[in-house]
Amino acid sequence: MQAKRNFSAKREAIYQTLASTKTHPTAEWVYEQLKPKIPDLSLGTVYRNISVFREMGLAKSVGVVNGQERFDTDMSKHSHFVCSKCFKIIDVPKGKNFVDSNIYEYVERECKVKIENHSIMFYGVCRECENVKD
Amino acid sequence: MQAKRNFSAKREAIYQTLASTKTHPTAEWVYEQLKPKIPDLSLGTVYRNISVFREMGLAKSVGVVNGQERFDTDMSKHSHFVCSKCFKIIDVPKGKNFVDSNIYEYVERECKVKIENHSIMFYGVCRECENVKD
DNA sequence: ATAACAATTAAGAATAGTTATCGTTTTGAG
DNA sequence: CTCAAAACGATAACTATTCTTAATTGTTAT
Numbered sequence: 001m002q003a004k005r006n007f008s009a010k011r012e013a014i015y016q017t018l019a020s021t022k023t024h025p026t027a028e029w030v031y032e033q034l035k036p037k038i039p040d041l042s043l044g045t046v047y048r049n050i051s052v053f054r055e056m057g058l059a060k061s062v063g064v065v066n067g068q069e070r071f072d073t074d075m076s077k078h079s080h081f082v083c084s085k086c087f088k089i090i091d092v093p094k095g096k097n098f099v100d101s102n103i104y105e106y107v108e109r110e111c112k113v114k115i116e117n118h119s120i121m122f123y124g125v126c127r128e129c130e131n132v133k134d
Numbered sequence: 135m136q137a138k139r140n141f142s143a144k145r146e147a148i149y150q151t152l153a154s155t156k157t158h159p160t161a162e163w164v165y166e167q168l169k170p171k172i173p174d175l176s177l178g179t180v181y182r183n184i185s186v187f188r189e190m191g192l193a194k195s196v197g198v199v200n201g202q203e204r205f206d207t208d209m210s211k212h213s214h215f216v217c218s219k220c221f222k223i224i225d226v227p228k229g230k231n232f233v234d235s236n237i238y239e240y241v242e243r244e245c246k247v248k249i250e251n252h253s254i255m256f257y258g259v260c261r262e263c264e265n266v267k268d
Numbered sequence: 269a270t271a272a273c274a275a276t277t278a279a280g281a282a283t284a285g286t287t288a289t290c291g292t293t294t295t296g297a298g
Numbered sequence: 299c300t301c302a303a304a305a306c307g308a309t310a311a312c313t314a315t316t317c318t319t320a321a322t323t324g325t326t327a328t
Contacts (some may be wrong), residue, residue, distance in 0.1 A: 115258040
């Protein structure tokens with residue numbers, strides 16, 4: 001009778017690594033972090049387990065940036081900023097209503113659709129990249 | 135000294151095809167549309183020219199949906215709805231302010247970044263898919 | 269313990285989308 | 299028309315991701 005999950009060692013390690021950062025990493029980054037500690041880990045296992053986490057509602061995709069999918073274990077509704085130069089993704093703190101409450105209604109009526117959720121992405125340049133000459 | 139653009143026949147055809155639809159097509163879709171009319175067209179040419187259009191500011195990427203990049207020649211600021219079942223992308227009519235005017239300021243301060251633009255994506259199910267049993 | 273069965277895994281092959289290369293052809297300015 | 303630059307087709311290369319298979323590990327019942 002355990003309400004808690006009981007992951008295999010590797011699955012647990014993959015989840016912990018994914019959850020340990022706010023950088024919204026790629027599958028490959030997770031793989032590279034763990035490979036030294038778990039030499040017999042394969043990239044396919046990382047991909048497969050991230051899919052498992054997604055199905056379980058423990059992780060989600062933040063989108064494809066520069067050709068690679070980025071993941072997040074923070075399942076709360078929040079927006080992201082993407083730096084166009086270094087492709088860093090930064091969480092936008094909650095605490096402000098970004099879209100008016102009647103927007104869903106408006107879009108559903110105009111587009112004749114049923115909206116389940118939405119995402120806002122801000123694009124620009126982060127502070128570090130701003131201070132770098134090209 | 136010509137202010138007007140003077141595309142090659144193929145480039146023009148690719149642009150026209152891309153611009154002829156509001157479905158936000160993939161490169162492959164454009165290729166399939168033109169292939170019967172232009173049998174010696176290659177998919178690489180479509181990709182190459184879409185890149186050219188992007189550099190010229192004549193087209194942009196709407197994002198990667200179901201693993202394929204989707205393009206749009208409507209360069210005006212507008213949002214999109216993506217159907218999670220059929221991956222149709224629908225333009226959201228402008229005419230409503232989706233984000234409060236002071237949002238940029240807030241995000242720039244909180245995230246310490248410089249925002250250049252943003253995009254809002256709505257996800258859900260379109261009317262056609264809603265009426266289909268799984 | 270052990271047998272039976274299920275879940276997880278590694279490895280790498282396979283796939284799919286996209287980009288790069290490289291001779292060849294087309295284009296258009298002079 | 300001439301000729302260099304631009305664009306092209308074909309295909310190889312590349313990258314991210316998924317799939318397959320067989321082996322390993324974990325679990326449960328006996």
